[in-house]
Amino acid sequence: MNREPVSRELFDEVMVPNYAPGNIIPVRGEGSRVWDQDGREFVDLQGGIAVTSLGHCHPGLVGVLQEQSEKIWHLSNVMTNEPALRLAKTLCDQTFAERVFFANSGAEANEAAFKLARRYAWEHYGPEKHEIISFTNSFHGRTLFTVSVGGQAKYLEGFEPAPGGIHHAEFNNLDSVKALISKEKTCAVVVEPIQGEGGVMPADPDFLKGLRQLCDDNNALLVFDEVQSGVGRTGYLYAYEMYGVVPDILTSAKGLGGGFPVAAMLTTAKAAKSLGVGTHGSTYGGNALACAVAQKVIDTVSQPDILKGVKARSEKLRKGMMDIGERHGVFSEVRGAGLLLGCVLTEQWQGKAKDFLSAGLDEGVMVLMAGANVIRLAPSLIIPESDIEEALARFEAAVIKLTA
Template identity: 45%
Template sequence: MREGAKALFPNYGSRYNLAFVKGEGSRLWDENGKQYLDLMSGIAVTNLGHVPKQVADRLKEQIDQIWHTSNLFHIPNQEKLAQLLTDNSCGDAVFFGNSGAEANEAAIKLARRYFNKVLGKPEQYEIISFQQSFHGRTLATLTATGQDKVKEGFAPLPIGFAYAPYNDAEALEQAITPQTCAIMLEMVQGEGGVNRANPEFIKQVVALCEQHGLLLIVDEIQTGVGRTGKLFAYEHYGIEPDIFTLAKGLGSGMPIGAMVGKEKLREAFSAGSHGSTFGGNYLSTAAGVATLETILEGKLSERAAEMGDYIVSELSKQLADNPLVSEVRGLGLLIGIECTQPVADLITTLQEHAVLVISAGPNVIRLAPSLLITKEEVDEGLAVICSVLGKHAQQAQAATAVQ
């Protein structure tokens, strides 16, 4: 065990035996100087690559000026980032927290309080989410998550959540009750297996929200900030959610979360209704402003769309005859390779070949590279992935033949 590791709770299980000391672009270097190609971006966080100059320069400038006051005072960076978000989205008002879980917690609270305090309907407090979804690790957000494994041992869980099968509008309609206030979903279920929402399903979700007077909450924690080929994934579907949430890619690795809502919801978050000591602080919002400006000015969402199409096309061709691979799917630079067996060993083997990827459920290899990854780096990574999957398929066939 590494020195100091015993001082940590073991909630992350057996970590990979790697520790990185330097990052630049799509490359990482470990303690021994070995270089890796990063195709996971800290789980879709470092959208501009590691230590992007635009963000680093803004942070260096800010760190010599001021770090923290309080949300009792105006914070210019916070206001600038909020304006950037509302100017480039369907939202009108922003709340800043420190993480995706906090952003989703704020969304849940806002939906309930809107029905309770603004509409005068306290009996409507239930939120419907979807099986295989992931919304966070707080008690409310893990309860909203449609995966039992994250809830184990935390009973009693908060009331007010129901679940429906993803991409099943008929089942969703049956789940709506007089207690329902909102529907919460991801346009691509990242943790659930890189599952995309069907356009017709989203059309029906919007219709059900309109029919029943419900709020639509879109969790953009993993899909937002350019990753899917649009600045926000909801844009692919031509809709406007009442609330959407951001985190991961918004700060290039600095801790930040944002909940963005429509004008009609402003009254529900009246003075004293919600808050955060560190949410929207000078450093995190400086990183957020630099990140968002870089993505907008460089049209990196469009670049992500083009590069994502290329990756899916190449993987589909190169892995077409591989019996271990059942499907390649994705949206922009959030891509899944579904396998016919658990992928944990494959991921470890890829690490040994200096390529970093992550799982999305037990049988899916997830790729979430930087929006600035080069075609040469992509080709390098795909060559390793296809080679490793090819060798594992041959080994599996040989083992079957021996039996």
């Protein structure tokens, strides 16, 4: 079928203007390389914002997608399906979880987690115990509930009144949580082990251990939002393993489908009982096509050599960016874990992250921002070392031009 060519300008004519996409339109990807409409090549360190966990058009994912597409795509939730059951069992076998709920996005997984936390407390302790503690600079999605739990006021502006019973403590400050938590009112503490949109800020191990103890002492559920940090991103299947702190609920999305929309909420059997028949649902959640793809992703990413390779690639990328930062005076530190890294701009370059992103595109490398002061990197977990070297060379060329 022949279609008329499209341009970036068409976006402004037909799309709701909530995004401001760059001027290029990628049309093809393979591994960690992407090509635009003009055939121009880019090394991809964005990973679709930590989504394309195995790169573009991974042969294994393409094969599973094609195979399942010829069987069955979707069923109503009046029935279950084989791929969903297999994926749920795999996730339970490989994590702390005993029960799984499938959705389509990180926001939906978090919505389910927050609803479960409130429902659980309502059933076990009564309606007064409904308050949720989250953290400043956190991000949990764009639904009204999740954006209210998120700790960035700019995403809530103009959408008030927000759901009540939500408080925000200071990330990595346990005393600020102690000042808010209550056995009578707090139903859950919600935290990202590594704040993604908040600047790629890792939690201190003692902070997460302290949250676990506070939740236990106050009969509250501990919720880990691993939408961005999960599925091998840190060199562990999920980051809670790296910290040695087990939550009651964990949310997963982004890399779970390797680019195909799928999400999961993982929890214990005890907590899961509170979402009985009819209390929550998702029309597309757990569809056979998405679950078949996610199964292949988990089977691949969970292999020890893949997880070990994430740590090795992390060191190479981290050192390369730090070296660039030192040579040109642009980064004060590179933080994060695995292949979720944040390069913090020096005082001279504060507020200029978008300039570095644009300069990178001009030189053929795709990077991300995490706020105006941090360059975020979230490439494929299996990006070849040669692509890392090429990306670093291209990014340094961009830095040289920008700082000249």
